[in-house]
Structure formats: C-alpha cells, structure tokens
Amino acid sequence: MPVASCASHGTVVMTAVPPDLGALYLRYGDAMHKVAASVLREAGRAAEAGDAVSDAIVSIMASPPKGKVRNWEAFLVTAAKRKALDRVRSAYVRHAGPEFVESAHDRGDGTDIAEDVAADLDQRQRAALAWDCLAILDERHRRAVQETVALERPRSEVAAELGVSPARVSQMTKPALALLREEMNRREGGNDE
Amino acid sequence: MMNEEDRDRLLAELIEKPQEREHILRHAEISDRERDEIATLLDTADLLWLSAHGAPALEDDPVAAMLGLVPDRECQLDSAALSRARKRARLTVSDVAGRLRKRGWEFETGDVFRWETRTAADVPPALVQTIADVLGTPVDELISASPSLSAPDHVVAARRHPLFEQLVDRWARVQHVSPAVAAATLESRMLATVHRGEKPDPEQLLRSLDALIASVERASQE
Numbered sequence: 001m002p003v004a005s006c007a008s009h010g011t012v013v014m015t016a017v018p019p020d021l022g023a024l025y026l027r028y029g030d031a032m033h034k035v036a037a038s039v040l041r042e043a044g045r046a047a048e049a050g051d052a053v054s055d056a057i058v059s060i061m062a063s064p065p066k067g068k069v070r071n072w073e074a075f076l077v078t079a080a081k082r083k084a085l086d087r088v089r090s091a092y093v094r095h096a097g098p099e100f101v102e103s104a105h106d107r108g109d110g111t112d113i114a115e116d117v118a119a120d121l122d123q124r125q126r127a128a129l130a131w132d133c134l135a136i137l138d139e140r141h142r143r144a145v146q147e148t149v150a151l152e153r154p155r156s157e158v159a160a161e162l163g164v165s166p167a168r169v170s171q172m173t174k175p176a177l178a179l180l181r182e183e184m185n186r187r188e189g190g191n192d193e
Numbered sequence: 194m195m196n197e198e199d200r201d202r203l204l205a206e207l208i209e210k211p212q213e214r215e216h217i218l219r220h221a222e223i224s225d226r227e228r229d230e231i232a233t234l235l236d237t238a239d240l241l242w243l244s245a246h247g248a249p250a251l252e253d254d255p256v257a258a259m260l261g262l263v264p265d266r267e268c269q270l271d272s273a274a275l276s277r278a279r280k281r282a283r284l285t286v287s288d289v290a291g292r293l294r295k296r297g298w299e300f301e302t303g304d305v306f307r308w309e310t311r312t313a314a315d316v317p318p319a320l321v322q323t324i325a326d327v328l329g330t331p332v333d334e335l336i337s338a339s340p341s342l343s344a345p346d347h348v349v350a351a352r353r354h355p356l357f358e359q360l361v362d363r364w365a366r367v368q369h370v371s372p373a374v375a376a377a378t379l380e381s382r383m384l385a386t387v388h389r390g391e392k393p394d395p396e397q398l399l400r401s402l403d404a405l406i407a408s409v410e411r412a413s414q415e
Contacts, residue, residue, distance in 0.1 A: 017296075019295075019296050019297025019298075020296050020297050020298065020319065020323055021260060022260040022261055022262050022317070022319035022320070023296060023297030023298040023299070023319075023323075024297055025256065025257065025260050025262065026257075026262060026298075026299075027297070027299070029248040029254075029256065029257065030247035030248045031247075032248070033246065033247050033248040033249075034243055034246055034247050037243070037246035038243060038246075041211055041212070041242075042211070042212055043212060044211075044212045046246065049246065050249070050254070050255065050256065053248075053256050054255060054256050054259070057256050057259065057260065058259075058405065058408055058409055058412070059412065061368070061409050061412075062408070062409045062410075062411070062412025062413045063412050063413070072297075123240070123243060124243065126240050127240045127241070127243035127244040128244060129240075130237060130240035130241045130244055131241065131244035131245075134241075145241065146241075146245075148205075148208070149208055149238045149241050149242060150241045150242055150244060150245035151245055152209075152242070155205065155209075167198070167201070167202075169205075170201040170202060170204065170205040171198075171201050173201070173204065173205065173208070174200075174201055174204055174234065177204075177234045177237045177238055177241075178234065180237050180241070181233060181234065181236075181237045184237070184240075
C-alpha cells in the first residue's frame with residue numbers, strides 16, 4: 001500500500017512507498033532546472049541545464065533511493081546540482097586538465113551541496129519576486145531588461161526591436177534594475193499592501 | 194574614473210559575461226560605492242535571469258516526455274472505462290484522488306470526477322499508469338486511442354520502424370509500465386527532441402531512444 005503523505009508546505013514526506021517520479025518532477029522540475037542552470041552558468045554552459053536534469057532523472061530512475069527520503073525537493077535539487085557540477089568538471093578537464101579541477105570545484109564532491117538547498121530555495125523565491133516586480137516597469141524598460149537580462153538576447157537585436165541604439169538599451173537597463181531592486185526591497189520588507 | 198556611459202557599458206558587459214565578472218571587476222576603475230551599487234544591480238539581474246531559466250513547457254521538455262508527463266492521444270484515459278474500473282474496484286472518486294495524492298500527484302476529488310464526466314484528455318500516460326495501478330486494472334482497459342495529431346514525418350517513420358516496438362518492450366520492462374504507456378512516452382520523447390529545434394532522422398531518433406533505455410537498463414543491473 002502506498003503510504004507517502006503530502007505536507008502542507010509542499011514537501012512530500014515518505015513513510016514507505018516512494019511517490020511517482022513523474023509527480024515529483026511536476027512539482028520540483030522547475031527548481032531542478034534553475035539550480036542546474038545556475039551551476040552551469042558559471043562555466044558558460046547554462047544551455048546544458050536540461051541535459052543535467054535529464055542525467056539526474058535517468059540516474060534516479062535506474063537507481064531509486066533505497067532508504068527513506070524525507071525531503072524530495074532537496075533530494076531532486078541536489079541530484080540535479082551534482083549532475084550540473086559533473087558537467088562543469090568535465091568541461092574543465094577538457095580545457096585545463098584534471099589537476100585544475102580539484103582546486104576549482106571541491107564542492108562537487110563535498111557534503112555542503114545539501115546544505116546549499118535552503119539557500120537555493122531562497123534564491124528561487126527571490127527570483128520569482130524579481131519576475132513579479134517587472135510589472136512595475138513601463139513597457140519599454142520591461143522589454144529591455146526582460147529580453148537582455150532574463151532571456152540573454154543580444155542587445156543589438158533588442159535595440160532594433162525597440163528602435164533605439166544598443167547603447168540606449170544599456171542605459172535603460174540600469175535604472176530598470178534599480179527600480180526592480182527598490183520594489184523588491186519594499187515587498188521583502190513587508191510593505192506590499 | 195568612469196563616466197555614466199562607461200558605467201552603463203560596464204554593467205552591460207558584466208551581465209553578458211557572468212563567468213568573467215571577477216576578472217572584469219578586478220580591472221575596473223570604480224569607487225567602492227560604485228562597486229557596491231553594481232553588485233546590487235548584478236544580484237537583481239541574476240535573480241531575473243534565474244526566474245527565466247526554469248523547466249521548459251511540458252511539450253518541449255524531453256525530461257517530462259521521458260517521464261510520461263505529456264498527454265498523448267494514443268494513450269488517452271477513457272472516461273467511461275475509468276468510471277467502470279473505479280466502481281469495480283469499489284472505490285469512490287475521493288478514494289482515487291486520495292490514493293493518487295499518496296503517490297505524489299496533486300489532484301482533488303473534483304479532478305477525478307471531471308475525468309469521469311467531462312474530459313480526461315489532459316491525463317498523461319504516467320498518470321494513466323498510476324490510475325491503473327491504484328484500480329488494479331490493466332492500462333489497456335482504461336485507455337482509448339484517438340488518431341494522433343500530425344507528427345513530423347521523421348517521428349512517424351521512427352514510430353513505424355520495427356525497432357521501435359523492441360524499444361517499447363525494453364522501456365516497459367525497465368520502467369514497469371504497460372506497453373501503451375511506454376510507447377506514448379517514447380513518442381513524446383522523440384517529439385520533444387524535435388520541438389527543441391533538432392532535426393534528427395528516424396535512425397538517429399531511435400538510436401537516441403536506445404541510448405536512453407540502455408543507460409537506465411545498465412544502471413538498474415548494477
């Protein structure tokens with residue numbers, strides 16, 4: 001008999017039979033992608049985030065956890081993070097040789113990854129807030145910052161669409177980010193009535 | 194010292210080249226106050242970037258496809274069959290919803306009721322499999338196949354290839370799912386690859402599926 005239960009805050013707490021991986025992915029897949037993308041971004045390989053998540057899921061499909069998993073979100077996010085770090089590590093090996101890797105990516109094998117999960121969750125919540133705050137910008141500033149910063153489109157392309165120079169897009173980005181930050185601070189300060 | 198234009202350019206460069214930030218900032222001639230201001234703006238920029246780098250839409254996500262999370266017309270839950278199987282299992286719609294929640298799915302009684310009385314077209318193959326498990330009914334007795342919407346030619350060709358059936362059997366075995374669910378899952382996986390903009394030929398699609406299945410089989414045996 002399946003005996004998993006869902007806590008009110010969304011964490012699936014297990015007592016015996018694990019929940020379906022598909023159901024877990026629907027709930028935590030977004031977090032897995034974000035964490036993998038963040039790790040890979042540092043090596044200029046954010047586009048491989050989907051592959052890292054796929055590696056993690058295949059690995060879990062093939063070797064499901066044997067013991068109880070008390071926090072599936074932490075488990076899945078950590079799995080995605082490890083696979084992303086594997087990719088960063090192998091990229092460094094290809095470019096710089098194995099001796100470089102050890103010093104640059106100690107945390108790939110460290111136990112501190114699990115401890116980072118809470119910090120990752122905080123980052124994702126703040127990221128969602130940043131996205132919500134885009135609504136306070138006027139259309140042109142929102143597009144400038146959304147396209148160039150969030151979606152990483154070339155400034156020249158965005159500039160052409162907005163009918164301005166690339167330099168003007170850079171000028172628009174700064175006050176837009178400053179306004180976003182101000183709004184985030186206001187909301188995080190509990191003043192969002 | 195930098196003027197306003199230089200600072201705008203610096204910020205744009207730091208946003209565009211996140212992996213080079215340390216190097217760029219080390220050589221930037223800016224005051225401590227400007228450095229703090231840039232750090233704050235970059236933090237905000239990074240949060241925005243993060244917000245846009247979550248999971249792709251289900252139909253474009255090969256991982257979701259691999260997990261059987263993309264609804265498939267050839268493995269569609271049949272409303273009347275669900276209702277019959279549920280009654281045969283002597284469960285209420287509320288019981289079914291409760292058992293699905295215990296398996297991690299976020300559904301309420303109203304969802305199960307809707308599948309039985311209106312439409313179940315949005316129920317993906319993985320959930321069909323779980324419903325079958327919960328009701329103790331073979332998947333084949335719960336589904337009806339509607340004609341597929343037009344798929345790209347190379348996906349159709351791969352689906353018709355004799356090797357595809359072998360792959361379906363292997364995936365069904367290693368994943369402990371029915372052949373219908375396995376076939377729908379593998380087809381979705383091929384479609385998601387195509388949606389990502391790749392244009393593999395049928396043989397490449399099948400080789401890619403073979404590699405995926407082999408990796409799960411290999412790890413399962415270890």
